[in-house]
Amino acid sequence: GEDVEQSLFLSVREGDSSVINCTYTDSSSTYLYWYKQEPGAGLQLLTYIFSNMDMKQDQRLTVLLNKKDKHLSLRIADTQTGDSAIYFCAESDNTDKLIFGTGTRLQVFP
Amino acid sequence: DVKVTQSSRYLVKRTGEKVFLECVQDMDHENMFWYRQDPGLGLRLIYFSYDVKMKEKGDIPEGYSVSREKKERFSLILESASTNQTSMYLCASSPPKKGYTFGSGTRLTVV
Numbered sequence: 001g002e003d004v005e006q007s008l009f010l011s012v013r014e015g016d017s018s019v020i021n022c023t024y025t026d027s028s029s030t031y032l033y034w035y036k037q038e039p040g041a042g043l044q045l046l047t048y049i050f051s052n053m054d055m056k057q058d059q060r061l062t063v064l065l066n067k068k069d070k071h072l073s074l075r076i077a078d079t080q081t082g083d084s085a086i087y088f089c090a091e092s093d094n095t096d097k098l099i100f101g102t103g104t105r106l107q108v109f110p
Numbered sequence: 111d112v113k114v115t116q117s118s119r120y121l122v123k124r125t126g127e128k129v130f131l132e133c134v135q136d137m138d139h140e141n142m143f144w145y146r147q148d149p150g151l152g153l154r155l156i157y158f159s160y161d162v163k164m165k166e167k168g169d170i171p172e173g174y175s176v177s178r179e180k181k182e183r184f185s186l187i188l189e190s191a192s193t194n195q196t197s198m199y200l201c202a203s204s205p206p207k208k209g210y211t212f213g214s215g216t217r218l219t220v221v
Binding site for chain 2: 008030031033035040041042043044045048088090092096097098100101102103
């Protein structure tokens with residue numbers, strides 16, 4: 001079945017760039033998503049990329065998609081303490097369900 | 111602003127109780143989903159629904175049931191709560207082929 005994998009933790013210094021990586025297995029995925037979860041809250045959609053795109057930029061966020069390697073990354077420029085959260089990668093399967101990774105906990109230190 | 115509302119943020123129930131978790135969305139979305147979130151396990155799909163009165167089992171439906179009598183409301187039912195159902199429960203909705211909008215979550219503790 002489909003699977004989405006992420007590393008569990010990432011720690012960066014404030015002002016640096018953060019890169020969160022994700023690999024997925026379903027080559028038929030139409031959209032790939034990044035969600036952010038702050039402590040005690042639900043998930044908030046950050047950005048998404050259509051599978052025929054290589055890159056999408058949205059202010060401080062850059063999403064890169066390598067479809068050949070089934071690798072997705074989220075780069076956060078000028079990382080701030082408010083970016084500390086859990087980040088989930090998700091792919092759509094051939095239905096309307098999303099398959100989520102286990103999440104990467106980003107910790108930003110001063 | 112579009113919303114998915116879960117009726118309780120925190121809930122404490124006793125073992126064996128029947129528990130109802132309510133979720134309401136105001137976006138006229140066809141699809142609704144219930145997940146549970148546990149440390150180290152990510153989000154696991156319990157049940158989902160693509161239409162009124164329609165329901166499908168997700169990956170971990172045992173011990174749960176759902177009800178969707180109206181398009182905007184999707185209820186998760188724990189028939190007889192057990193301590194291993196202590197978790198964060200997340201409801202989400204979506205239109206077809208689009209990403210989800212999540213509620214704020216309900217942290218359920220079964221004692």
